[in-house]
Amino acid sequence: MSIALTLGPTFFHWPPDRLRDFYYRIADEAPVERVHVGEVVCGKRMPFSDPVWPEVIERLERGGKEVVLSTLAMPALSRERRAVEEFCADGHLVEINDVTALPARAGGPFVAGPFLNVYNEATAQFLIRRGASTICPPVELPLATIGAIAAACPDTEFEVFAFGRLPLALSGRCYHARLHGLHKDSCQFTCEQDPDGLVVETLNDQAFLAMNGVQTLSAQVQAVLFSPADLDAQRIRRLRLSPHTCDMVAVARIYRALLAGDLAPVEALARLGDLDLPGTLVDGYTRGAAGSQPVACL
Amino acid sequence: MTAGRRMELVCPAGTPATLRAAVAAGADAVYCGFSDDTNARNFPGLNFSPQEMAEGVRFAHDHGSKVLVAINTFARAGDTDPWRKAADTAVACGADAVIAADIAVLDHMAQNHPKTRLHLSVQAAAATPEAIGFYTEAFAVRRVVLPRVLSVQEIAALNRAIAVETEAFVFGGLCVMMEGRCHLSSYATGRSPNLNGVCSPPEAVSYEEGGDATTARLSGFTIDRYEPGMPAGYPTLCKGQFKAGGKTGYLFEDPVSLNAGTMIVALKEAGITALKIEGRQRGKGYVSEVVRAFRRAVDAAEQGRDPVEIEGILASLSEGGRQTTGAYRKTWR
Structure with a gap:
């Protein structure tokens, strides 16, 4: 069976012009089947990006992409909860990233995003009964574990977080605001200065994590580079590419060639390494090791 | 919704001896788990073994206390039986409630043990009326342990919008990340709260003595550094020193623990049903001391006594490590 490519939601606070240009180019040039839009990390950013989405969605659909509306991973304020509800009432496919959205979707189809805790087949089956049609499990799950869950849910698509800085944690506290000595409620959107997140180094200068407002990511970049046969053996039906400022069309083309069998994993690794990436490439989680372990499954 | 009722004091126990000590010190309820990776303090x-659990429940009931069994990790794919069995065993032991986070465990309890009270673990990170409503409707959850990211004002608003009991942490370890949704530990070490019931696990910790400082590492990543003469702390990942944007320091959280003892009255007014003390990994002496102090403080609060007096009761607990009231005072906003 063929394996599709998904462009996940943009985690970072990109200005509206950057968002628009980025998705227009994706619509026209990127060989991906599905594109997620919407703010996932911080509800305070929504007034900036909200006006952009209608035209972006229209352009993506004209480009033949399936559009998914991603919802907030940590809705709290009533305005944020209302936004989640509105997305769920929309005709588009939605991605649910917090249990808050489940009642509003009321059995309609949805993507279970990596912020939902799907760790086993019983939880997956429960969500499938409530409408989950694609499941992208938490990033720390090994590939074989995802395969075991997928084997018990034959009619559901399983997706792996395949490229990008790994979303590792969410907090009620904004780390960009804290770093700049500001309160969250008057944060001045300093996260906008770091369009791939701000690298957090250890005291001996080792790149380790990246802060992005209330989100903490890895400094290193996940790169799941397996042959289509190996992915098929674990019943993986989609790979998710997470947007960064590097050339995402080039990233999508590399993965497309990998999935077509035109590029061996080791060649794909070299091609990715040639791009202007925010960190070195890792894939430890896929084999049940520390997520920070360098890419080794070749 | 339950304001006016006497607040319940929920206390930790990692061993049968600690359970007895907590009960003797005045715990209304004790929470504990089985000796395996079905609980989030898998050290x-x-x-407890099943037999120890049954004995613990008997002891607690004989002394007018309850036992809540934590089965609050996420069941392993392809091997969910240990979690189901842990739930069945907890019920067979006479547990007053099971505390769970995983939908698989919650669903098993709702389907097979509808008469046993179900509490939603903090690891489920349910913080909105909609999320809590989902867990109440789907699994008849009776109480929700609230994430440690909410302010008292937010808790009050939440309690007005839901029809279920809420429990809030008042003392002990403090997660600054949304509980149950943090993979920092597995990113560095390969082991995590959700997968293994551990965070920043001891076997990944190493200390290196240098000429001018002691370095604490987690799987090779430097987490903190201590000058000579300074006590070396435990390198919990989110409470380490790091560098970003030209600044060096405790970028995520200082190495502090939670003490919301001064917030007891405010939490009661916000509609909290139960107050929880963290620390199943702590020894009997520590648990006794903390429970005894909080027993007096909660009783004083219930009697409407002066907040300064309550603060005085808990002052003895603030020696040593640094403390914070966490998100409750809204300083995170």
């Missing part, structure tokens, strides 16, 4: 030498 060597800690927790």
Whole structure:
């Protein structure tokens, strides 16, 4: 069976012009089947990006992409909860990233995003009964574990977080605001200065994590580079590419060639390494090791 | 919704001896787990066998206390039986409630043990009326342990919008990340709260003595550094020193623990049903001391006594490590 490519939601606070240009180019040039839009990390950013989405969605659909509306991973304020509800009432496919959205979707189809805790087949089956049609499990799950869950849910698509800085944690506290000595409620959107997140180094200068407002990511970049046969053996039906400022069309083309069998994993690794990436490439989680372990499954 | 009722004091126990000590010190309820990875304090030498659990429940009931059994990790794919069995065993032991986070465990409890009270673990990170409503409707959850990211004002608003009991942490370890949704530990070490019931696990910790400082590492990543003469702390990942944007320091959280003892009255007014003390990994002496102090403080609060007096009761607990009231005072906003 063929394996599709998904462009996940943009985690970072990109200005509206950057968002628009980025998705227009994706619509026209990127060989991906599905594109997620919407703010996932911080509800305070929504007034900036909200006006952009209608035209972006229209352009993506004209480009033949399936559009998914991603919802907030940590809705709290009533305005944020209302936004989640509105997305769920929309005709588009939605991605649910917090249990808050489940009642509003009321059995309609949805993507279970990596912020939902799907760790086993019983939880997956429960969500499938409530409408989950694609499941992208938490990033720390090994590939074989995802395969075991997928084997018990034959009619559901399983997706792996395949490229990008790994979303590792969410907090009620904004780390960009804290770093700049500001309160969250008057944060001045300093996260906008770091369009791939701000690298957090250890005291001996080792790149380790990246802060992005209330989100903490890895400094290193996940790169799941397996042959289509190996992915098929674990019943993986989609790979998710997470947007960064590097050339995402080039990233999508590399993965497309990998999935077509035109590029061996080791060649794909070299091609990715040639791009202007925010960190070195890792894939430890896929084999049940520390997520920070360098890419080794070749 | 339950304001006016006497607040319940929920206390930790990692061993049968600690359970008895907590009960003797005045715990209304004790929470504990089985000796395996079905609970989020899966440390060597800690927790209960099924027989110890049954005896613990009997002891607690004889002394007018309750036992809440934590089965609050996420069941392993392809091997969910240990979690189901842990739930069945907890019920067979006479547990007053099971505390769970995983939908698989919650669903098993709702389907097979509808008469046993179900509490939603903090690891489920349910913080909105909609999320809590989902867990109440789907699994008849009776109480929700609230994430440690909410302010008292937010808790009050939440309690007005839901029809279920809420429990809030008042003392002990403090997660600054949304509980149950943090993979920092597995990113560095390969082991995590959700997968293994551990965070920043001891076997990944190493200390290196240098000429001018002691370095604490987690799987090779430097987490903190201590000048000579300074006590070396435990390198919990989110409470380490790091560098970003030209600044060096405790970028995520200082190495502090939670003490919301001064907020007891405010939490009661916000509609909290139960106050929880963290620390199943702590020894009997520590648990006794903390429970005894909080027993007096909660009783004083219930009697409407002066907040300064309550603060005085808990002052003895603030020696040593640094403390914070966490998100409750809204300083995170």
